[in-house]
Amino acid sequence: MIIAVDGMGGDHAPKEIVKGCIQAINELDVEIALIGKKDLLEKELSKQKFNRSRLHIMNATEIILNEDKPVQAIRKKKDSSMVVGLNLLKEKKVDAFISAGNTGALLAGSLFILGRIKGIDRPAISAVFPTSKGMSLLVDAGANAECKPRNLLEFGLMGSVYSEKVLEKKNPSVGLVNIGAEQGKGTPLIKESFELFSKTDLNFYGNAEAREIPRGIVDVIVCDGFVGNVILKLTEGVAMTIMSMLKKQFTKNIINKLGAMLLMPSLKEFKKNLDYTEYGGAPLLGVKGAVIKAHGSSNAKAIKNAIKQAKVFAEKEVVQVINNEISRIGDEENA
Amino acid sequence: MIIAVDGMGGDHAPKEIVKGCIQAINELDVEIALIGKKDLLEKELSKQKFNRSRLHIMNATEIILNEDKPVQAIRKKKDSSMVVGLNLLKEKKVDAFISAGNTGALLAGSLFILGRIKGIDRPAISAVFPTSKGMSLLVDAGANAECKPRNLLEFGLMGSVYSEKVLEKKNPSVGLVNIGAEQGKGTPLIKESFELFSKTDLNFYGNAEAREIPRGIVDVIVCDGFVGNVILKLTEGVAMTIMSMLKKQFTKNIINKLGAMLLMPSLKEFKKNLDYTEYGGAPLLGVKGAVIKAHGSSNAKAIKNAIKQAKVFAEKEVVQVINNEISRIGDEENA
Numbered sequence: 001m002i003i004a005v006d007g008m009g010g011d012h013a014p015k016e017i018v019k020g021c022i023q024a025i026n027e028l029d030v031e032i033a034l035i036g037k038k039d040l041l042e043k044e045l046s047k048q049k050f051n052r053s054r055l056h057i058m059n060a061t062e063i064i065l066n067e068d069k070p071v072q073a074i075r076k077k078k079d080s081s082m083v084v085g086l087n088l089l090k091e092k093k094v095d096a097f098i099s100a101g102n103t104g105a106l107l108a109g110s111l112f113i114l115g116r117i118k119g120i121d122r123p124a125i126s127a128v129f130p131t132s133k134g135m136s137l138l139v140d141a142g143a144n145a146e147c148k149p150r151n152l153l154e155f156g157l158m159g160s161v162y163s164e165k166v167l168e169k170k171n172p173s174v175g176l177v178n179i180g181a182e183q184g185k186g187t188p189l190i191k192e193s194f195e196l197f198s199k200t201d202l203n204f205y206g207n208a209e210a211r212e213i214p215r216g217i218v219d220v221i222v223c224d225g226f227v228g229n230v231i232l233k234l235t236e237g238v239a240m241t242i243m244s245m246l247k248k249q250f251t252k253n254i255i256n257k258l259g260a261m262l263l264m265p266s267l268k269e270f271k272k273n274l275d276y277t278e279y280g281g282a283p284l285l286g287v288k289g290a291v292i293k294a295h296g297s298s299n300a301k302a303i304k305n306a307i308k309q310a311k312v313f314a315e316k317e318v319v320q321v322i323n324n325e326i327s328r329i330g331d332e333e334n335a
Numbered sequence: 336m337i338i339a340v341d342g343m344g345g346d347h348a349p350k351e352i353v354k355g356c357i358q359a360i361n362e363l364d365v366e367i368a369l370i371g372k373k374d375l376l377e378k379e380l381s382k383q384k385f386n387r388s389r390l391h392i393m394n395a396t397e398i399i400l401n402e403d404k405p406v407q408a409i410r411k412k413k414d415s416s417m418v419v420g421l422n423l424l425k426e427k428k429v430d431a432f433i434s435a436g437n438t439g440a441l442l443a444g445s446l447f448i449l450g451r452i453k454g455i456d457r458p459a460i461s462a463v464f465p466t467s468k469g470m471s472l473l474v475d476a477g478a479n480a481e482c483k484p485r486n487l488l489e490f491g492l493m494g495s496v497y498s499e500k501v502l503e504k505k506n507p508s509v510g511l512v513n514i515g516a517e518q519g520k521g522t523p524l525i526k527e528s529f530e531l532f533s534k535t536d537l538n539f540y541g542n543a544e545a546r547e548i549p550r551g552i553v554d555v556i557v558c559d560g561f562v563g564n565v566i567l568k569l570t571e572g573v574a575m576t577i578m579s580m581l582k583k584q585f586t587k588n589i590i591n592k593l594g595a596m597l598l599m600p601s602l603k604e605f606k607k608n609l610d611y612t613e614y615g616g617a618p619l620l621g622v623k624g625a626v627i628k629a630h631g632s633s634n635a636k637a638i639k640n641a642i643k644q645a646k647v648f649a650e651k652e653v654v655q656v657i658n659n660e661i662s663r664i665g666d667e668e669n670a
Binding site: 132142145146177179186188209210212213214225226227229230231232233234235238241242244245249250252256258259260261262263266267269 | 466467477480481512514521522523544545546547548549550560561562564565566567568569570571572573574575576577579580581584585587590591593594595596597598601602604
């Protein structure tokens with residue numbers, strides 16, 4: 001199993017990326033293809049001790065920046081770490097590809113270079129989402145701001161496969177984000193999607209109100225990319241705001257400081273539950289290859305966990321299973 | 336100043352509603368018109384001591400239930416507490432109306448009985464939203480699941496007036512919820528709305544990402560009712576989930592219990608910040624009258640705070656100001 005990693009993408013590249021790759025080699029049964037400017041990568045690698053036989057550097061002279069326009073960047077920067085990585089995946093020289101770089105470019109590049117799975121109209125970015133009942137998967141987390149009912153159905157099917165294979169949920173439940181629980185509520189998009197879902201053999205829960213999402217009411221949360229992006233970012237924002245409000249209380253006076261000190265081990269455990277670096281990255285679903293978008297601010301631990309996730313993504317042949325299962329919900333032209 | 340209160344709406348009616356009205360009479364300079372089944376209301380009132388001269392019971396023999404279909408309920412239940420209250424407001428016998436009952440019916444009734452302010456295409460439900468910088472106002476919080484750019488512009492203008500007059504924000508900033516901060520991001524709805532907002536003299540902030548909302552990045556958060564409902568309910572859900580996860584940590588062992596005990600006064604203060612009952616209710620904006628939707632599970636304190644808010648809503652003549660200001664953004668036909 002060889003996982004390709006974009007050494008140049010993300011706020012802390014290449015340092016944290018390199019450290020994450022080494023952690024993965026030390027802890028997991030993987031080989032890493034680390035892609036980027038060879039001299040920069042070698043310099044970071046020389047600082048660390050590890051089994052070098054399992055890390056291969058692939059030189060790539062260009063870098064796609066966050067401010068680059070996605071489509072243009074993919075077309076023009078042929079020797080960028082991202083394009084080189086996606087080509088390696090296409091040619092099956094590696095089993096999965098991870099990048100913490102430009103999200104739009106990674107999505108565009110995956111579409112152009114790997115292509116869509118037959119029967120999938122719109123590939124999606126999904127996000128692993130911590131809830132009080134464990135991990136849920138949100139699809140689409142931001143790739144498709146506007147959707148048709150058929151798109152939501154595809155998101156549900158792909159999410160269901162990923163949830164079962166990688167997150168190890170048995171017969172994962174799939175819910176549609178809506179502003180009411182009853183059938184017949186919401187926009188035409190949701191009403192029509194509800195009917196499409198009802199005709200499949202997915203474990204369809206029905207409508208899921210946003211209030212219930214953090215409680216883990218469903219395993220797969222389906223919505224358009226606009227709503228999905230709002231859900232993902234708002235959850236992060238609310239959690240961070242509450243944590244910083246709490247922190248203020250904890251340091252307000254000597255009694256509070258003492259109280260917080262006593263609670264510290266539990267608070268750390270609690271914080272870990274909310275920490276995205278624990279959960280790896282956001283899998284791209286619907287393209288012909290196992291691609292994971294790591295958070296732009298990924299540290300070494302986040303990269304290591306993304307590699308761990310990518311390994312299962314590839315091992316469980318999620319792409320192949322989606323390809324097989326999509327026929328269950330009928331052809332896109334007939335939907 | 337007479338505030339009409341629906342005595343029969345909400346999960347804890349009439350008991351908590353009556354108690355809230357009495358608290359308001361004891362603490363605020365208001366008269367209350369309490370509407371509902373006279374015998375039930377009298378029974379609750381007889382348990383309390385207060386200045387009865389400032390509370391007037393208006394008998395209404397019917398009740399609109401949560402499961403009633405909104406439009407049908409308003410048309411058929413002419414002697415319901417909700418319809419009677421809205422008629423009192425229309426006839427200017429009261430200055431504002433509050434109900435914790437069926438939201439859809441309150442919205443439909445306000446539209447039919449009070450009517451829209453001239454120039455407002457779509458009245459909205461707004462929600463007062465606690466952030467780390469104080470109160471923001473979210474418009475629309477769920478009345479209009481599908482919107483045109485003109486609707487969002489109206490939401491922004493109405494929200495700006497309410498934020499200035501009732502929440503006492505000076506020159507309130509208005510932001511559009513979007514999945515990216517830069518102009519040109521998002522759906523056609525958002526892009527066109529961005530252009531409309533740019534032409535007004537509102538204090539337009541531009542796009543606001545969901546992550547920034549809990550930090551109070553803007554005073555008025557504008558979005559369609561689907562996204563608004565998701566934002567409102569998800570925030571509630573995330574906050575509740577985090578609180579219950581924390582509570583588990585706080586009671587896990589004797590050391591944690593001790594730590595939590597030391598922190599208790601601060602935790603209570605913190606919880607108060609997140610407590611919707613502190614903030615009154617959700618003002619309906621765009622109808623010809625000051626109407627407030629109180630939370631369905633309102634307790635006495637929530638009702639008292641909604642009455643306090645309704646008083647300012649009426650005193651500051653928010654409806655009249657919206658009516659005057661809407662001309663600033665041009666006629667709806669010319670938009």
